[in-house]
Amino acid sequence: MKIVVLSGAGISAESGLKTFRDSNGLWEGHDVMEVASPQGFSNNPNLVLDFYNKRRKQLLEVEPNTAHKALVELESGHEVVIITQNVDDLHERAGSSKVIHLHGELLKVRSTFDEDLVMDWRTDLNMGDFCEHNHQLRPHIVWFGEAVPLMETAIDEIATADCVIIVGTSMQVYPAAGLIEYAPEHASVYxxxxxxxxxxxxxxxxxxxxxxxxxxxxxxxxxxx
Ligand code: APR
Structure with a gap:
């Protein structure tokens, strides 16, 4: 059986990472557009980099929880694909082997000049940190208003699922929330x-x-x- 999991911030809440829509639209005290949009980055790059530096540091201090780990057990006997809206790496650290990060990855950065130039990054990212072409690096995160490059891949995966598990998402952010529409009629959904x-x-x-x-x-x- 092919099982596709669609996870959101709620699965990592019990690891100690905050969900987004639980504080009047503010995210760690900031308006989301201020810290998670291309306009926000051009208006105040230091604020944006600092916001992600704090989240990156926090991520390195937390661990996957029982929910992340239980999903790994499904791999003995089933094909399992995790499509996550989360930018943390807790599914991978728990041991899941196929994880699609729709909204990017906190432990990666990319060039503002060439979006395919992506690299691992575990420390603070600052203004003046450049790629090999001498362009500023930015978090490898899909910000509001930006395209979701892995959407087609995610649609292909869910369209061939026999079972779909949705966990910890408010289903408010599109296009991710629309993915369930692509699940086949016969698929059971939890x-x-x-x-x-x-x-x-x-x-x-x-x-x-x-x-x-x-x-x-x-x-x-x-x-x-
Ligand atoms: N277990 C499961 N679910 C939980 C838990 C928990 N312990 N605690 C909270 N939740 C649920 C909430 O009830 C809510 O439905 O997790 C959901 C979190 O919703 P959001 O904060 O909206 O997170 P998500 O749906 O992942 O947001 C989608 O929005 O800000 C952007 O790019 C960001 O990927 C993110 C996207």
Whole structure:
């Protein structure tokens, strides 16, 4: 069976990383457009770099949780593809082997001159940190208003799923939220979120629970099927 997981910030909440839509549209005290848009970067690059420097440092101090780990168990016996909106690497650190980062990766940076020039980066990124062509480096993050280059790949994966698990996302940010529309009719869908944005139906099983409780349950159901 092919299982596609669509994860959002909620799966990493219990590892200690904050979700986005829980503080009146502010993100660590900032308007999202100020710190997560191309305009924000050109208006105040130091503020943006500092924001991501703090998040990068925090990421290196946290660990994957039971939910990330339970998803790895599905790989013995099934093809599993994780499509995540998260920029953290907690799925990889838990051991998941195929992870598609729709919104980029916090532990990578790229050239502002050539978007294909991407490199690993685990320390602070500052103004004056240049690529080999002498252009400023920026976080490898998809900001609001930017294209989502891996969207086509994600659509192809979900369109061939037999089972879809959605976890920890408010399903508010498009195009990611629209991915579920591409799941085939026959696919069973599980939705795990303590404040689920959709209701149970014939096709969708909703577990109004935290990821570390709900995901191990779903994994057990699937494994015993
Ligand atoms: N377990 C599971 N879900 C949880 C938990 C938990 N312990 N705690 C909170 N949640 C749920 C919330 O109920 C909410 O539905 O996680 C969801 C988080 O929603 P958002 O903060 O909107 O995160 P997400 O959907 O991933 O945001 C999408 O928006 O800001 C951009 O690019 C950013 O990738 C991000 C995108």
């Amino acid at each position: 939705f795990v979120d303590p404040y689920p944005s959709i209701r149970s139906s014939e096709r969708i099983t909703v577990l109004a629970e935290k990821a570390t409780i709900g995901i191990p349950k779903v994994v057990e159901w699937i494994s015993n099927k």
